[in-house]
Amino acid sequence: MKNRSAARPVRARIITAWRVSLLFIFWNVVSGYVWVRDRVRIPRWLGSDGREVAVRLWSLAWLTFVWVLLWGTISWANIIGGLVLATAIVTLLPLPRVPVEGRIHPIGLLVLIGRLIVDFFMSSAQVAWAAIRPGKPPLGAVVRVRLAIKSDLVLTLAVDYLNLVPGTMVLEIDHRRRMLYIHVFDVRNEKRLAAFRKQVEFVERAFIRAFERDSEWHPSPYHGIDEDYHRVARANGGER
8 A cells, every 4th residue: 555655646747747748849840830830931842821832732742752753762862862853943934833722630531531432332333234235325425413612623633533533534624613513424314313413413522521511612713613603503593
């Protein structure tokens, strides 16, 4: 009993020292972040806010990665050379600015990726069966759908999603009206068409939940389509 009583104060002191250490580290990290944010100015070519900076840094990292792949050897010389070349490309040959709006939700993104994998295999099986089954060939058609996705970047990702799924191909994008014209491999009956529309509705909801929820949305000054988008939506009574 005496040993246990003597050990309790030691344990309490260790726990207290651990908590104080965490508070000390947290306080210094936050103070350092505030100091850097107040005194360090981000170059204009990197972007106007944190999300655009993240996209620019991702571009630099990707270009550096491609440069290292081209050389075929991972070395500090190749990494530094690729980073210098990527910085020169982004600075001297900038691409049109893409507004970055909303924020990423990891769980929603994982759900989206999981559904993409499922859709990919199911659609591949359907296309393969349609190619070998006897009877008339499947009836394809171009279907028009409207998405409530506001960001150009997220809309591009949604189009890529639809193009990756076998049996669907986005042929045209009406940028202002947020309208997609999609070629569907098999719409020989209403059931197939309804299944395709449900798939597009899921893609729309999933991308909004993963990237641009209304409660977290704030338009970029480079967006430029919000007024036209909402005006079109009201004029058509929210038609989809």
